[in-house]
Amino acid sequence: MKVIVVGAGLAGTVAAARAHGLGAQVVVVADRPGATALHGGGWAIGPAALVAQGLLPQRLDEALGFVRAGLPALALTRGPFALYDTDGVRRAVDMAPASHAAARKRRGRWLVADLAPLGHPFAEMLGAVGAPVAVDWPRWPGAFGRSFAAAAARFDGVGEADALLAALAAGLAPHGELEGVLLPPVLGLDQPEVHRAVFEEALGIRVAEALGTTPGTPGLRLHRALEAWLARLEIPVRRGRVTALHAEACQVEIEGRLEGADAVVLAVGGRLSGGLDGSEVTPLCLPVRPRPPLDKVAAVRSRGPYWGRLFEGGLRVDDRMRVLGLDGGVIDPHVLAAGDVLAGPDPVATRCASGKAVLSGYLAGENAAKGGPR
Ligand SMILES: Cc1cc2nc3c(=O)[nH]c(=O)nc-3n(C[C@H](O)[C@H](O)[C@H](O)COP(=O)(O)OP(=O)(O)OC[C@H]3O[C@@H](n4cnc5c(N)ncnc54)[C@H](O)[C@@H]3O)c2cc1C
Numbered sequence: 157m158k159v160i161v162v163g164a165g166l167a168g169t170v171a172a173a174r175a176h177g178l179g180a181q182v183v184v185v186a187d188r189p190g191a192t193a194l195h196g197g198g199w200a201i202g203p204a205a206l207v208a209q210g211l212l213p214q215r216l217d218e219a220l221g222f223v224r225a226g227l228p229a230l231a232l233t234r235g236p237f238a239l240y241d242t243d244g245v246r247r248a249v250d251m252a253p254a255s256h257a258a259a260r261k262r263r264g265r266w267l268v269a270d271l272a273p274l275g276h277p278f279a280e281m282l283g284a285v286g287a288p289v290a291v292d293w294p295r296w297p298g299a300f301g302r303s304f305a306a307a308a309a310r311f312d313g314v315g316e317a318d319a320l321l322a323a324l325a326a327g328l329a330p331h332g333e334l335e336g337v338l339l340p341p342v343l344g345l346d347q348p349e350v351h352r353a354v355f356e357e358a359l360g361i362r363v364a365e366a367l368g369t370t371p372g373t374p375g376l377r378l379h380r381a382l383e384a385w386l387a388r389l390e391i392p393v394r395r396g397r398v399t400a401l402h403a404e405a406c407q408v409e410i411e412g413r414l415e416g417a418d419a420v421v422l423a424v425g426g427r428l429s430g431g432l433d434g435s436e437v438t439p440l441c442l443p444v445r446p447r448p449p450l451d452k453v454a455a456v457r458s459r460g461p462y463w464g465r466l467f468e469g470g471l472r473v474d475d476r477m478r479v480l481g482l483d484g485g486v487i488d489p490h491v492l493a494a495g496d497v498l499a500g501p502d503p504v505a506t507r508c509a510s511g512k513a514v515l516s517g518y519l520a521g522e523n524a525a526k527g528g529p530r
Pocket residue numbers: 162163164165166167168185186187188189190191192193194195196197198199200201370396397398399423424425426428429430431494495496497508509510511513
């Protein structure tokens with residue numbers, strides 16, 4: 157039983173891992189990072205919106221448990237809770253990596269680390285969490301601007317973690333009794349939770365990171381954690397673009413070369429990733445419903461007649477994630493879809509983004525593997 161998964165974002169990786177776990181031989185085809193690499197760190201699950209999308213959430217806990225086990229480096233913690241991002245915006249989230257979730261339930265006195273060399277008024281913007289503490293940390297001279305992700309990549313270098321820890325300890329020492337300190341998301345790209353635990357142990361207080369803004373550290377961490385998951389399962393990832401889908405033969409064309417399987421899962425993302433392009437058919441010639449509004453500008457306005465309409469359109473699927481044609485029938489029982497490419501309510505308005513990718517990816521991988529040989 158062979159399954160081809162197109163796209164290696166959150167939905168594609170979950171689908172691939174699930175199909176692999178059920179015994180399928182899985183191949184992933186992906187060209188470049190998509191929306192997943194822009195994730196802010198606060199997972200919007202939105203169970204109510206999943207129902208509106210026809211994704212019955214009875215399997216949600218199972219799917220989320222699967223993802224948490226697959227991404228150990230992130231130590232995903234279930235909410236709901238509210239967390240601040242690096243611009244000081246308070247966000248309601250349903251799940252978050254532990255390095256961010258550690259900032260919930262603050263009761264005592266917190267300070268916010270002012271890592272001045274990063275050139276972002278982080279501590280000033282996070283005034284709602286605590287007073288700024290100046291950290292004398294001239295290790296990375298020159299302003300990184302808003303790029304905490306660049307700082308996080310630098311942090312993984314030899315000696316950087318120790319240097320930041322020493323600077324933090326010196327900065328916090330004169331401030332007496334504290335419950336915790338909030339940092340921007342700079343604790344490396346691969347093992348943030350390991351570093352956070354070391355910092356907590358050494359400082360004797362709670363340590364947490366703010367959520368990211370786009371583009372930022374949490375998205376890059378998620379992207380790398382998903383890559384690591386596929387690598388651990390030894391699922392091959394072919395770099396390349398699928399240029400055509402032959403649904404009836406269950407074949408994809410990867411830059412001119414045909415590859416067949418018993419099932420194909422399209423986890424090609426939305427408009428940002430090239431899975432949709434704003435027209436009535438996707439680049440792989442599948443029908444988009446509801447039809448995209450003609451007035452694209454009105455469609456993205458936050459208030460107005462078409463609020464959120466631009467992001468409603470996508471592939472329609474049945475409860476087994478099989479892609480539906482214009483007549484409402486399954487185009488082929490072995491062609492499935494998952495993630496941002498699916499039609500559904502606006503993800504921002506309904507606070508359902510990662511939840512849709514996880515649940516639909518999980519179900520698509522499962523049904524692809526269980527669909528049997530063609
Ligand atoms: C800026 C931004 C910030 C976000 N922040 C959050 C957040 O904080 N919390 C939250 O819950 N959600 C957030 N989301 C939403 C969330 O990131 C997405 O819903 C989710 O990651 C979608 O995953 P996906 O796998 O469906 O798509 P993607 O991650 O976009 O993956 C699709 C992949 O398919 C590949 N692909 C497309 N076409 C082809 C082809 N023909 N051949 C080969 N490969 C192809 C693309 O290159 C891409 O890598 C955010 C989204 C954006 C855009």
